[in-house]
Amino acid sequence: MLSHEDNETLVRVGPGTTMGGMMRLYWLPFMASKDLEKDGQPQTVRLLGETLVAFRDTAGNVGLVDHICPHRGAPMAFARNEDCGLRCVYHGWKFGVDGKVADMPAEPVRSRLKERVRIKSYPCVERGGVVWTYMGSEPEESRPPLPNLEWNMVPEENVVVSFRVQECNWLQALEGEIDSAHAPILHGRIDDGGSINQWVAKRDLRPTFECMRQEFGMSIASRRVLDDETLYWRVNQFIMPFYSLVPPQSNYPELSGHAWVPIDDENTLCLMFSYHPTQPMYEKSRDIFVNGHRGRETGHASVNAFEDKGALVPYGRYISKYRRETGYLFDPEAQRTTWFSGLPGLWVQDAACQSGVLRIYDRTLEHLCTSDTGIAMTRRMLLETAHAFAESGQRPERFADPDLYMVRAVSMKLPKDQAWDEAGRGPMTARLGEGFGYEL
Template identity: 35%
Template sequence: MLSHEDNELLTRVEGPAPMGAYLREYWTPAVRSERLIADGAPVKVRLFGENFVAFRATDGNVGFLDEACPHRGASLALARNEDCALRCIYHGWKIDVSGTVVEVPSEPAERLEDMAQKISVRYFPSREAGGVVWVYLGLHDEPPPFPRFPFADVPAAHVRSLAAETHCNWLQAVEGTLDSSHVSILHQSWLGQSSGSLGETAEDSAPRYESDETGYGIRFAAIRHADADRMHVRVTEFVMPWTAYIPTGDEDRIAIIGTPIDDEHSRQWFIRWNDDHPLTEDTDTHFWYHDLTVAPDDFAALTRGKDNWGQDRALMSDGHFSGFNNLVLEDVAIQESQGSIVDRSREKLGTSDIAVVKTRRLLLNSVRSHTQDGEVFGQDDPLARPGSAGVAMTLEQTDDWRGAASTEARYV
């Protein structure tokens, strides 16, 4: 278990909180690219307890600004998006993608140049990859190198993104992706539908864990008994500070990212891609994703406001284990049920929690290093990234899973 002080250090991200300052130094997923249409409606985005607005200008460039107009604080989410800028509908102030005030029709024309030099809106660098707009919210004038995401190089038709706003702290979202033992239990009713090796996790609900620290985070192997001669190995790649590449059991790959909206809310990203083939409507009906695509910007809304997150007890009586009609929504319900910020000082941990414990330790050490000397884990080697995007393998008991995982690697 953690002390109360360490739990606060890990979870608090608003204002001057050390973890918030640390996480802002990484490129942060902010909004799905498809939501931003040239000259279309700006989109409100809340991150780290602050409010921003994202928009796509006439020329296709993305702007990411503070939401409040610098004049008198009206929301720029209400602004007109035209001529490569946002025009506040209150007094007509016009602000371009760089945050520069380019028109102030409520003031004499001769004041424009002087006001433009003295007044601006905070602008944040942005990039697009994996169907997502990423932003740098840190303090440095120059952002760090953009990560070498394995999904960044595939054609647009090969990648798809979904997001959910969950009513719990960001760390609960991250920890859920690293806990392999719950796959055999919480998700057991879905494992038989896997076309690949994911179904084999149902045979052993108490895996043993091995791990290796890497230049980008930690590689975890959950090793399960398959039979007298074989073992089933699920390798999850944790990339600091919030990304897990997990094995899906089929040929599609998936990255799950948990980012802070504020202290008590988080946004979870599911970025799915296929290196070799376009994603199709058939893959959208896969048991991982079915029904989620109807709410691609907040699929957690499908459970919001329902008693017990919409759990179906009749379904449970018919043999379904959890009573939720979607695998991913099982995770949403569990994470939110822990409370806005789970009190980790009251936990009773076991051997199945090793991945969670090691990740917490890495995050604690990293945020303290950043507070002391400004160091940001992994950014001294911007080329570092996982050799694979999660691997599930059935091996002989005498095989070396590390060597087998390296053989499966596609992203070195």
């Protein structure tokens, strides 16, 4: 378990906090490019405890600015997005994507006020259908480059990316994915149907864990016995500051994972990615990711999962109908006859367990066990890294090297005397255009 003080350090991400300061070292993926139209209505965004509005101007550039006009505090979510700028509807002050004032119609022509006033703004770039922002204090010439995350660099047809809001702090969500002991249990069935019951992991529900600290974060390996001579290794990856990678396992194998981007202390933006490293995504897989499967959710939030709350609500279009106030649409009859959990799909099952009780769980009440080794080590690494930066300005080693993030999760069947870290060294390194590197 964690002390109350350590728990507070890990989950508080607003301006001036220890963890919030570390998070601001990194570029943050925060919205799908397709959800920002040229001259469209600004969308309210909340990141690291700051409420902002995102917009795409007439020239196609993305801006991320304060949600409050610096003149008299009017809401910028109502602003007119026109002629390469965002114009407040109260007095007509207009701002560009860089935060500079472009026009003050109520001021004298010779007034120099617009040279002194700016709206808070953060730089944005786009890659692979995702908009990224940098909220740190570093000037442009010393900012780190975008991280070379494989899912954000493969061809568009190879990847599916989805966004949703989850009602818990970012660490609870992250810990749910780097814990692979739960998968064959929580996501299992009590009947004989479906592909989940065919998972190799179902053969041994008492895995042994080995964890290894890496320059990029943490490798969390679970070992299951297949037979007297063979072990099945699944290696989940945690990549600083909030990425998790899950190994392939289905008949249509792909690599997948999440960015668990902190909205604030109690809410998380869950960006899920699934991709194939060398070929277009299987059409069957893409279809069920986008549309769901027979009324159930997969790892991705389907197009049917949302209740659009409008542009004034932070991430209004990413809010799901599967949430605490709806009981995650739990189905007791399905629990009795079919699904172990009774919850309607993979990500819903995870979200309900991660956030169904409290948005910030009191970790002093935990009773950790051997399968939680990776979680405990990841927490310790995060605390050490965040405190080092807060106390002495020490940055994580190689964090500004974009290739540090070229990592894959793996699932390998190995002879019992072969070490997973040696066998997985090559396959765990992502190389654009190259296959899995081992037999699935």
